Amino acid sequence: MTDRREITLELGDQEFTFTLTPADVTKYFNSMTQNNKIAPANNLLVTTVHQEQRATLKPMLGNPVMTLQLAGALMEEYGPNVDIIVKKSSSTLSA
Template sequence: MTDRTEITLTVGNDDFDFVVDPAVMTKYINSLTPANKVAPGNNLLINTVVPAQKDKLKPLLANPMTVLQIAGALVEEYAPTVEVTVKKRSGTPSA
């Protein structure tokens, strides 16, 4: 994965361009807590949308469910597809 990924999301009839990198995604993930998901999602969107589109995006972020949906779509699109397999452990403990 490159350091910087450009992602376009269509929300309603409007396209929004976001620029995401590992640092901003790490900051987002580290700020999530069981009681705090909307503010980190809002910050992720505001900090990654291209500056010219920020004013058009802000009214959509008034609804917390919209924040979660847009942030979720952005995170899902950014995430690489990685195949993970869990291997079964043997029944005997190793010494």
């Protein structure tokens, strides 16, 4: 996986292209808190969308659910596809 990725999301008849880097994703995760999720998601979307699409995107971010859904879609697409298996630890103690 490359460090910088372009991801296009389609909303109805409009497309928005975002350019994400590890720094963008790290800043997003680090700024989220229990009481602060919408502002970091909004900032991620506004700062990573292609500049010429920003004015069209901003009115859509007035709905906090839409903002979180868009940010979630970006994170899901940005993340690598890996198979993770959690193995159960043995409950038997060795003496």
